[in-house]
Amino acid sequence: MTIARYILPLLLACIAAPTADAQTSNPQQAADELRAAATGYALTTMATVQQSLDVRCGRMPGEAGPRAQAAYRTWLDRNTPALEGAIRHLQTMSQAVAEAQGGDAGRQFGEARIAEATMVALRSIATVFPDGTADDPTCARILHLATAGEMDLLRHPEFGVVLEQLGRAAD
Numbered sequence: 001m002t003i004a005r006y007i008l009p010l011l012l013a014c015i016a017a018p019t020a021d022a023q024t025s026n027p028q029q030a031a032d033e034l035r036a037a038a039t040g041y042a043l044t045t046m047a048t049v050q051q052s053l054d055v056r057c058g059r060m061p062g063e064a065g066p067r068a069q070a071a072y073r074t075w076l077d078r079n080t081p082a083l084e085g086a087i088r089h090l091q092t093m094s095q096a097v098a099e100a101q102g103g104d105a106g107r108q109f110g111e112a113r114i115a116e117a118t119m120v121a122l123r124s125i126a127t128v129f130p131d132g133t134a135d136d137p138t139c140a141r142i143l144h145l146a147t148a149g150e151m152d153l154l155r156h157p158e159f160g161v162v163l164e165q166l167g168r169a170a171d
Contacts, residue, residue, distance in 0.1 A: 034158075034159075034162055035089055035162055035166065036089075036093060037159065038086065038089075038156075038158075038159035038162040038163050038166065039086040039089045039090050039093075039113075039166070040113065040116065040117055041153075041156060041159045041163075042082055042083055042085075042086035042153050042159070042163055043086060043087075043090070043113070043114065043117035044117040044120045044121050045121075045151065045153055046076075046079070046083055046117075046153075047117055047118050047120075047121035047122075048120075048121040048124050048125065048151075049072065049075055049076075049146060049151055050072060050076075051121055051122065051125045052125055052128060052129075052142050053068045053069070053071055053072035053075070053139075053142060053143065053146055054068070054069055054072040056125065056129050056132075056133075056134040056139070057134045057138075057139035057142060057143065058072065059134065060134055060136070060139055064136060064139060064140075067143065068139055068142075068143055071143050071146045071147050072146070074146075074147070075146045075147075075151065075152070078149070078152060079152055079153045079154075081164075081167035081168070082153040082154060082163035082164065082166065082167040083153070083167075084167060085163060085165070085166025085167035085168070085169055086163060086166055088166065088169070089166050090110055090113055090114075091110070093109065093110075093113075094106045094107065094109050094110035094113075097109040128142075
């Protein structure tokens with residue numbers, strides 16, 4: 001199998017996430033749905049990059065493992081403002097649910113969103129690393145994509161602007 005076959009699911013999880021197809025004529029509700037979708041995208045991408053670079057490729061022997069872990073830390077540094085904004089937005093959504101339905105409902109809402117993002121990321125990772133083991137060519141390609149900024153959150157054509165705004169609001 002070619003590397004491209006393994007990398008495609010990773011790119012789909014990180015770059016080509018579904019768009020926020022708001023089904024409302026209410027502008028505020030449409031904006032809320034867009035922020036919620038961008039938050040889900042950010043959480044999924046973070047989990048995907050973390051699992052692929054830091055966990056899977058980070059266990060590679062020799063210099064490959066430490067290089068992958070360093071690339072993950074660099075990716076995380078570049079994407080921290082957007083991630084913090086997304087996390088803060090998830091907390092805001094969870095708080096709104098808690099206020100409307102009670103504290104347990106708010107906590108469950110937040111946990112369910114994180115679980116959804118994690119499951120999408122793990123499905124992508126299972127395709128990229130079908131036997132759970134990293135290999136040099138796949139890790140080299142993922143490392144290249146991460147260091148080139150191809151998996152950066154703000155590169156998403158729809159969610160990048162939203163995540164940038166959420167990141168500024170988190171400051």
